Amino acid sequence: MSEFTRRDTLKMGAGAAALAAGSGLVAPRAARAALNIQPESGAKLRLLRWKRFVAGDETLWMENTKKFTQTTGIPVRVDNESWEDVRPKAAVAANIGAGPDIILGWYDDPHQYPDKLVDLSELADYLGNKYGGWYPVAESYGTSHGRWIGLPLGAAGACIVYRQSHVQAAGFDGVPGDTGGFLKLCQALHAKGTPAAFALGNAVGDGNTWAHWILWSHGGKVVDKDGNVVINSDETRAALEYAAELYKTFIPGTTSWLDGNNNKAFLAGKISLTANGISIYYAAKTTNHPLTPDIYHANLPVGPVGHPAELHLLTQAMVMGYTKYPNAAKAYLQFMWEKEQYEPWQEAVQGYITQPLRAYEKNPVWTEDPKNTPYRDLVARMQNNGYAGPLGYASAAVMADYVVVNMVAEAASGARTPKQAMERAQKRAERYYKV
Amino acid sequence: MSQSVAAISGPVLSLGARVRDSRDLLGLFFMLPATVVLLAFMAYPLGLGIWLGLTDTTIGRRGVFIGLENYEYLMDDSVFWLSVFNTALYTVAASVIKFAIGLYLALLLNKRMPFKAFIRAIVLLPWIVPTVLSAIAFWWIYDAQFSIISWVLVKLGLIDEYIDFLGSPGPARASVIAANIWRGVPFVAISLLAGLQTVPASLYEASTMDGANAWQRFRYVTMPMLTPIIAVVMTFSVLFTFTDFQLIYVLTRGGPINTTHLMATLSFQRAIPGGHLGEGAAIATAMIPFLIVAIVFSYYGLQNRKWQQRAGND
Numbered sequence: 001m002s003e004f005t006r007r008d009t010l011k012m013g014a015g016a017a018a019l020a021a022g023s024g025l026v027a028p029r030a031a032r033a034a035l036n037i038q039p040e041s042g043a044k045l046r047l048l049r050w051k052r053f054v055a056g057d058e059t060l061w062m063e064n065t066k067k068f069t070q071t072t073g074i075p076v077r078v079d080n081e082s083w084e085d086v087r088p089k090a091a092v093a094a095n096i097g098a099g100p101d102i103i104l105g106w107y108d109d110p111h112q113y114p115d116k117l118v119d120l121s122e123l124a125d126y127l128g129n130k131y132g133g134w135y136p137v138a139e140s141y142g143t144s145h146g147r148w149i150g151l152p153l154g155a156a157g158a159c160i161v162y163r164q165s166h167v168q169a170a171g172f173d174g175v176p177g178d179t180g181g182f183l184k185l186c187q188a189l190h191a192k193g194t195p196a197a198f199a200l201g202n203a204v205g206d207g208n209t210w211a212h213w214i215l216w217s218h219g220g221k222v223v224d225k226d227g228n229v230v231i232n233s234d235e236t237r238a239a240l241e242y243a244a245e246l247y248k249t250f251i252p253g254t255t256s257w258l259d260g261n262n263n264k265a266f267l268a269g270k271i272s273l274t275a276n277g278i279s280i281y282y283a284a285k286t287t288n289h290p291l292t293p294d295i296y297h298a299n300l301p302v303g304p305v306g307h308p309a310e311l312h313l314l315t316q317a318m319v320m321g322y323t324k325y326p327n328a329a330k331a332y333l334q335f336m337w338e339k340e341q342y343e344p345w346q347e348a349v350q351g352y353i354t355q356p357l358r359a360y361e362k363n364p365v366w367t368e369d370p371k372n373t374p375y376r377d378l379v380a381r382m383q384n385n386g387y388a389g390p391l392g393y394a395s396a397a398v399m400a401d402y403v404v405v406n407m408v409a410e411a412a413s414g415a416r417t418p419k420q421a422m423e424r425a426q427k428r429a430e431r432y433y434k435v
Numbered sequence: 436m437s438q439s440v441a442a443i444s445g446p447v448l449s450l451g452a453r454v455r456d457s458r459d460l461l462g463l464f465f466m467l468p469a470t471v472v473l474l475a476f477m478a479y480p481l482g483l484g485i486w487l488g489l490t491d492t493t494i495g496r497r498g499v500f501i502g503l504e505n506y507e508y509l510m511d512d513s514v515f516w517l518s519v520f521n522t523a524l525y526t527v528a529a530s531v532i533k534f535a536i537g538l539y540l541a542l543l544l545n546k547r548m549p550f551k552a553f554i555r556a557i558v559l560l561p562w563i564v565p566t567v568l569s570a571i572a573f574w575w576i577y578d579a580q581f582s583i584i585s586w587v588l589v590k591l592g593l594i595d596e597y598i599d600f601l602g603s604p605g606p607a608r609a610s611v612i613a614a615n616i617w618r619g620v621p622f623v624a625i626s627l628l629a630g631l632q633t634v635p636a637s638l639y640e641a642s643t644m645d646g647a648n649a650w651q652r653f654r655y656v657t658m659p660m661l662t663p664i665i666a667v668v669m670t671f672s673v674l675f676t677f678t679d680f681q682l683i684y685v686l687t688r689g690g691p692i693n694t695t696h697l698m699a700t701l702s703f704q705r706a707i708p709g710g711h712l713g714e715g716a717a718i719a720t721a722m723i724p725f726l727i728v729a730i731v732f733s734y735y736g737l738q739n740r741k742w743q744q745r746a747g748n749d
Contacts, residue, residue, distance in 0.1 A: 088707040091494035112494065112710055201601075202688040204708075253579025255691035256601035261578075270580050393493055393710060400709035409692050413603075424513065431508060 035126040035334065043328035045076045048090070049104035050083035050315070053156065054282050056348030064341040071335075074328050084204060093320060101323040102332065107399070108141065108384070108391040110150035110318045117149040118319035118326045120333075124148040127337055132358030135379045141314050141391070150316035151333055152356035154346075157312035157378030158209045158275045160298045163291070166194040166272040175273075175298035179217055182301040183245055189272055190249035196273035197250040197265065199257035200409040202402050205313055206259050208385075210275045210300075211408040212311035214246075215239045216383060217303025222398060222429055223389035229433050231407070232426040238304070240411035240418035247412035255413050267291065275300065278351050278375055285350075297374040299381065308381035312354070354378040394432040403428045487716035494710045505717035514693050515718065518701040522722075524608065525697060526677045529615045533672055534665075536616065537623025542653075544624070545631045555625070562621035570685035573614045577601050577686065601687055604694035611695050614682055619675065623668055630664030631657070670733035674726060698722050 047065075052058040058080070065076050079100065081089060087109055093099030094113040103109075110117055124142060128134045134142070138152040160175050167174065170188035186196045199206040215221065220236035223229055247254075251271060254261075262274040267289060274280075284292040300310050319329040335341060339359075346353060347365045351372040355361065356379055366376040386395030398404070407425035410416040416424070488505055492498030509515045544555055561569065576583055577600035585597035600610045638656050647655065680699040683689060689696035689704060696704075698718055706715020 084708075088494070091707075091710060095494050095496075113496065201690040251580075252596070253599040253602040255603065256579060256599070256607065256687060258688060261580075264578075265580050268580065393496075397705075397709045397711055401704065406692050409690075413692075415604075415692055428512075428514070431512075 035122065037123075037327050037331045037334065039072060039074055039328035039331045040325045043074045043325035045074060045102060045325060045328055045332055046079065046100040047076055047102045047104070047332075048079045048081060048086060048093075048100035050086045050106075051080040053083075053277070053279055054349055054352050055286075056350060057345070057352065060345040060348035061336075064336055064345060065332075067341070068332055068335045072328075072331065074325075074332070076332060090318070097322045099320065099322075101320060101325060102329050103318050103320065104153065104315055105150070105318055106313060106315050108386060108396050110142075110316065111144055111391040112393060112396055114144040114147075114149050116321045118321055118323065118329070119147055119149070120151050120319060120330065121148040123330050123334055124151060126334070127151075127357060131339070131360065134356055135358065137382050137384050138314070138356035138379060140384050141316060144391075150318050151337070152314060152316040153337075154353035154355050155312040155314045155379050155382065156205075156277050156352055157310075157354050157375060157382070158206065158277055158300070159374045159378070160273060160300060161266065161276045161280050162196075162273040162296055162298065163194065163294050164296045165294050166192065167296075170194070174296070175301070177299075177301055179242065179301045179303040183242065186246055186249040186273070194272040195249055195251050196246075197254050197257075197262060197271045198246075198275055199259065199262055200247075200255045200405070200412060201257045201261075202405065203257060203259045203261075206257075206262060206276060207402070207405040208399060209311050209313070211405045212385065213275075213300050213309065214243050214408055215404055216309035216311070216387065217301070217305055218242060219303070219305045221388050222404065222425075223386070223394075223433060225388045227389040227394070227433055229426055229429045231404075231429055232422045236422050237418050240408065240421060243408050243412040244414065244418070247414075255409055278372065281371065282350050282352065295371070297371055299374045299377070310378065310382045311385055312378050312382045314356075314379075314382070314384070315353070351375045389433070397432040398429050401428065401432075484716050485720050487713055488720040489717075490713045492712045492716075494707070494712055498713055501713070505714050506721070508714070509717060509721065514696070515701065517693055518689075518696040518698050518718075519721075521608070521695060522677060522697045522699075523725075525612060525615070525679070525695075526673055529612050529619065529676050530669065530673050532612075532616050533619045533623050533676075534669060536620050537668075538627055540620065540624035541627035541631055542657075544628050555628070558624055559621045561618050562625075566618060566681040567685060569618055570614065570682050573610075573617075573682075574686055577610050602691055604691065607687060607691055607695050611682060611686055614686065615676060615679060618682070619672060622675075623672055626668040627661065627664060630661050630668075633664075634660045666733040666735075670729055673729045677726060677729070678722065 049061075052061075062078065065078060069075055083106070086104065087106055089099075090103045090105045090109055091112060093103065094116040097116075120142075124134070125148075134152070142148050142150045142152050162175060166189060167185065170185065170192050172185050172188065176182050176185055189196055198210045200211075201207060215231075215236060218235050218239035220231065220233055220239045222231050251265070262271070262276055263280050263283070265271045266274055266276070266280055267284065269291070278297070281292075281295050281297070283289070284295055299308070302308055317333055319326055319333070323329055336345075337357075342355070342360065343363050343365075346355065346360065346363050351365055351369075352375075354375055354377070355363070361376055366372050384391060384395075385399050386392070389395065403425050407421045410424070411418045411421040487498075489500060489502060490498035491501050491504070540558060544551065544558070548554070575581065579597060579599045579602055582597060582600065585594070588594045589597065599606065601607045634657060638660070639652060642652050642656050678699050679697060680703065683695055683697050683700045684703070687695045689700045693701075698721065702715045702718035704715075705718065706712050709715070
């Protein structure tokens with residue numbers, strides 16, 4: 001170049017600037033994927049979570065929490081409460097505006113006080129994109145009107161837990177995958193003196209799980225998608241008649257069973273089949289129980305409705321609106337949900353919690369002991385407890401008042417006819433779903 | 436003394452000094468701590484509870500005043516009326532039996548016997564053990580698969596199958612009433628024992644000299660003298676039984692199918708896990724009329740009769 005005019009300099013400058021801007025356009029996209037949450041300075045967090053069901057849970061959770069504190073310098077205090085007490089405590093904390101920063105609740109807790117919770121959409125999208133997407137039911141539990149208010153941790157789910165030798169002695173290879181065959185199995189087990197049994201008392205975990213499965217697998221439901229109560233229906237009647245037939249094969253006393261009774265009865269050899277979390281197997285393994293090799297698992301059978309229709313105890317984290325450190329809370333949640341922390345934790349929990357994100361299906365814990373595998377797909381197989389309507393005060397109140405459990409118990413035990421039981425349940429549910 | 440003399444003839448005292456002198460104001464001042472406690476921890480929650488029953492407050496959301504709507508709904512709610520029935524049955528059955536056993540125990544313990552102090556201490560144990568702990572023990576005793584009672588009876592050959600204590604309404608109600616009686620008898624027994632010991636021996640001597648037998652002594656001397664004590668003890672016993680929560684919650688959670696739900700447990704179930712604070716408060720408030728009746732009943736029993744006061748004048 002002979003002469004370097006000002007114009008040339010300006011052109012070069014513009015070119016260089018355009019280049020810089022162009023490359024700048026590429027970099028921010030990569031930065032978005034990294035989700036840079038800046039915790040507040042001087043942050044410290046209080047987490048209220050439900051007390052562990054299996055020992056490994058608490059050990060790994062605290063280990064991961066310590067790692068978080070070491071990496072970020074944010075101290076986290078973890079309080080453990082009995083799992084039934086966490087829900088009212090969360091509600092009270094939300095109501096009075098003070099308490100733990102993060103609470104690990106259950107089911108539709110966030111939908112009771114959605115305005116009192118921090119928006120977690122950014123975090124949820126990041127985790128969903130990175131780990132294969134959320135299962136639809138996890139998204140329905142975590143979002144309210146398109147906004148994420150809860151971060152599902154997973155579900156403590158139930159499968160059929162059975163004694164292989166007794167099932168084979170009754171003439172079956174395993175648990176049939178359809179409700180018709182399942183009834184025949186229970187009848188055969190009863191005839192052989194090795195009966196099945198399910199909880200029909202006000203058992204907040206086991207009772208709700210299997211009562212809703214009975215109802216939904218036959219096509220019944222409490223509400224339709226517009227929130228109209230439709231529990232009084234032919235499908236529900238079919239479900240209740242099925243439950244009554246099943247009840248005849250149970251051992252006596254199940255109408256008084258709370259959550260622990262079926263565990264006790266199974267491990268004592270009094271029953272050969274029940275629906276429960278993996279805790280029976282876990283307890284047997286860790287105490288070298290003689291029954292351990294005979295314990296097998298199968299998914300809950302599919303009913304006339306043609307697809308899995310189950311309810312499992314979904315647990316999710318909520319960040320309370322009154323917290324002084326929302327970013328620190330989100331950073332903590334991100335850390336605990338990342339593969340480096342979540343997978344070892346799931347491993348330690350021995351499959352007690354089924355993941356809410358698809359990528360964790362590949363966690364070796366599900367295949368290293370083949371008996372764990374049925375528990376892997378529980379979040380994929382479940383519906384939310386407000387099915388088929390929206391989650392909120394009504395869905396939570398109906399479940400807390402044991403409307404479905406009482407209905408199934410009444411019809412199964414013969415205390416009322418299916419028609420009466422349905423009508424009572426309809427009336428009770430309508431009270432909660434009125435506008 | 437000298438201060439009041441000074442007050443008459445001396446200079447005008449300061450306000451503080453006059454307050455200290457005035458016995459009425461001083462009395463009020465001494466009552467202040469107790470009043471604060473009563474107002475803050477009893478009157479205020481009671482008032483708030485009654486107010487909540489008139490709103491549709493839920494956990495997590497403020498409510499609006501809705502008048503008697505909660506009560507209107509409860510009038511139609513079969514589960515609520517079932518809980519009222521259960522509570523009445525539970526209270527009446529348990530109280531009557533507790534009174535009978537308690538009185539009998541008190542009469543027994545009033546006699547001369549060896550190790551009296553030791554036996555009295557043992558009798559008091561069920562009352563002292565925290566209710567939740569004894570409830571958990573009863574939960575195992577009533578277990579349909581593992582009950583010790585069933586095991587003993589089976590081993591003795593008296594029954595074939597384990598008893599289903601808590602699985603159907605009748606046995607479940609009987610079982611929780613039995614647990615309540617076990618826990619509540621000591622209170623009645625020890626209190627009545629104390630009352631028995633205030634009956635002057637001279638009355639018994641006089642009646643014996645008049646030719647009264649044991650039953651007549653009991654009917655014409657013991658019972659009338661005990662009536663005020665009985666009124667107080669049974670009022671408390673009825674109040675505790677009516678508002679019982681722990682036993683039912685641990686044993687059955689109100690099951691099977693709501694047949695052992697008391698008003699207290701139903702109120703809790705609706706208010707806290709269910710989230711409907713207004714409705715739960717309404718159920719709890721509905722207990723008040725029954726409790727007032729019990730208190731009024733005992734108030735009349737407490738009235739000292741003239742002839743009782745003359746008893747001390749031999």
